[in-house]
Amino acid sequence: MLKSNMTPKNKQKWQELLAFDAHHVWHPYTSMKNPPPVLPVVSAKGVYLELADGRKLIDGMSSWWSALHGYNHPVLNQALIEQSRKVSHVMFGGLTHQPAITLAQKLIGITCDNLQHVFFADSGSVAVEVSIKMALQYWQAQGNTQKTRLMTIRNGYYGDTFGAMAVCDPVNGMHGLFRNILAEHIFADAPMTTTLKGRPVNWAPEFIDDFANKLAKHHEQIAAVILEPMVQNAGGMRFYHPEYLQQVRRLCDKYQVLLILDEIATGFGRTGTLFAYEQANVQPDIMTIGKALTGGMMTLSAVLTSDKVVDGIEAQDGSVLMHGPTFMANPLACCVANASIDLLLESPWKEQLSQIERQLKEELAPCSSLDCVKEVRIKGAIGVVELYEPIDTVWSQPLFTERGVWLRPFGKLVYVMPPFIINKKELGTITSAIYSVLKLKGTNEQKRG
Numbered sequence: 001m002l003k004s005n006m007t008p009k010n011k012q013k014w015q016e017l018l019a020f021d022a023h024h025v026w027h028p029y030t031s032m033k034n035p036p037p038v039l040p041v042v043s044a045k046g047v048y049l050e051l052a053d054g055r056k057l058i059d060g061m062s063s064w065w066s067a068l069h070g071y072n073h074p075v076l077n078q079a080l081i082e083q084s085r086k087v088s089h090v091m092f093g094g095l096t097h098q099p100a101i102t103l104a105q106k107l108i109g110i111t112c113d114n115l116q117h118v119f120f121a122d123s124g125s126v127a128v129e130v131s132i133k134m135a136l137q138y139w140q141a142q143g144n145t146q147k148t149r150l151m152t153i154r155n156g157y158y159g160d161t162f163g164a165m166a167v168c169d170p171v172n173g174m175h176g177l178f179r180n181i182l183a184e185h186i187f188a189d190a191p192m193t194t195t196l197k198g199r200p201v202n203w204a205p206e207f208i209d210d211f212a213n214k215l216a217k218h219h220e221q222i223a224a225v226i227l228e229p230m231v232q233n234a235g236g237m238r239f240y241h242p243e244y245l246q247q248v249r250r251l252c253d254k255y256q257v258l259l260i261l262d263e264i265a266t267g268f269g270r271t272g273t274l275f276a277y278e279q280a281n282v283q284p285d286i287m288t289i290g291k292a293l294t295g296g297m298m299t300l301s302a303v304l305t306s307d308k309v310v311d312g313i314e315a316q317d318g319s320v321l322m323h324g325p326t327f328m329a330n331p332l333a334c335c336v337a338n339a340s341i342d343l344l345l346e347s348p349w350k351e352q353l354s355q356i357e358r359q360l361k362e363e364l365a366p367c368s369s370l371d372c373v374k375e376v377r378i379k380g381a382i383g384v385v386e387l388y389e390p391i392d393t394v395w396s397q398p399l400f401t402e403r404g405v406w407l408r409p410f411g412k413l414v415y416v417m418p419p420f421i422i423n424k425k426e427l428g429t430i431t432s433a434i435y436s437v438l439k440l441k442g443t444n445e446q447k448r449g
């Protein structure tokens with residue numbers, strides 16, 4: 001695991017730390033009793049993660065969609081330091097502060113006109129919970145006791161808390177584990193992806209049929225539709241047609257159902273526009289953001305909503321949104337978010353994105369000719385190579401690190417979503433690592449027969 005070029009003392013220290021980690025510290029979605037290897041990161045700068053043994057890896061994951069500007073950015077660091085000298089945290093009940101007010105102003109300024117109210121929370125999943133609660137309270141306060149369910153599309157991912165899990169894909173999510181506990185919602189077929197075997201798919205009216213039929217049938221019970229706009233992320237890395245989202249918006253209006261758009265993964269430029277819904281020119285009633293909100297520095301999320309939703313929730317005397325996290329609107333996180341949004345808007349991010357997109361298209365295309373590859377698809381700064389069979393990360397991780405890159409495939413998906421500041425050479429190192437590892441995977445399978 002660790003390279004031998006470490007001093008004996010340092011090596012021993014890390015061996016002990018890793019042994020403790022293996023016995024006592026849970027990592028996401030992995031066995032505690034039989035944990036797979038993890039790599040110790042001691043620092044990070046720009047697109048590079050530095051490991052304890054001195055190796056440097058180019059980060060192809062942006063720490064799960066979040067580190068837009070790379071790591072250890074002096075502007076974000078400075079924002080954190082300055083705010084920590086004023087007030088690091090203070091309760092938000094009965095008190096307020098400038099970092100939160102400024103952030104709300106910025107968020108209202110960069111999102112569509114109808115979104116005028118901001119609820120700050122501490123992680124994406126919690127933002128999704130709050131968005132669901134808003135939708136349910138909206139109907140309840142207006143005396144509609146029928147609308148207690150949600151509708152969504154298959155292949156979605158909205159987080160790991162119970163409300164969020166209940167709308168995640170019922171097959172590749174965690175429904176099986178919690179069958180009798182999760183709320184039962186309504187699932188429409190996932191929209192067609194915009195490519196099939198790498199070829200563009202044109203819009204056909206029947207693509208919305210299943211969604212339209214189910215909404216027509218169940219709308220009296222449905223409080224809201226929730227979906228990820230334009231790109232389904234952790235539930236399958238699928239890109240879909242803007243017409244689908246337009247039809248969803250039209251149908252939600254027709255049947256009086258609220259529309260929640262989850263921009264937690266897609267927000268802040270990742271798909272080529274600041275928010276993905278812009279590509280369909282629709283406005284959500286409720287929107288969740290998180291992940292890249294602080295440029296990957298701190299955990300923070302937010303739910304934005306409209307006058308209509310606020311008026312609905314407060315339709316009865318004394319009815320208010322019943323939520324309030326302890327660390328609501330944490331000043332450090334808000335301050336870093338403000339700095340990150342300014343950095344993004346002042347940067348040539350659109351050019352960076354289109355350069356990344358162009359390079360990913362060019363350099364991942366050859367993967368299509370490998371036997372193990374089903375499809376290559378690219379959108380904005382997201383490159384996806386979908387395989388026929390799942391890839392074993394215990395097998396692939398050392399192969400990627402040997403090639404100097406950090407990638408974390410899951411299931412049948414090998415994907416890259418680099419920090420926007422990545423240069424051509426660094427991105428080239430990632431794409432050639434993907435090609436050469438997948439080529440090896442092919443040969444490996446042939447050997448196994």
Ligand SMILES: *Cc1c(COP(=O)(O)O)cnc(C)c1O
Nearest residue numbers: 123124125157158159233264265
């Ligand atoms: C990651 C993600 C979430 C959950 O966010 P956490 O911060 O991990 O709780 C919700 N929705 C989408 C679309 C996501 O990608």
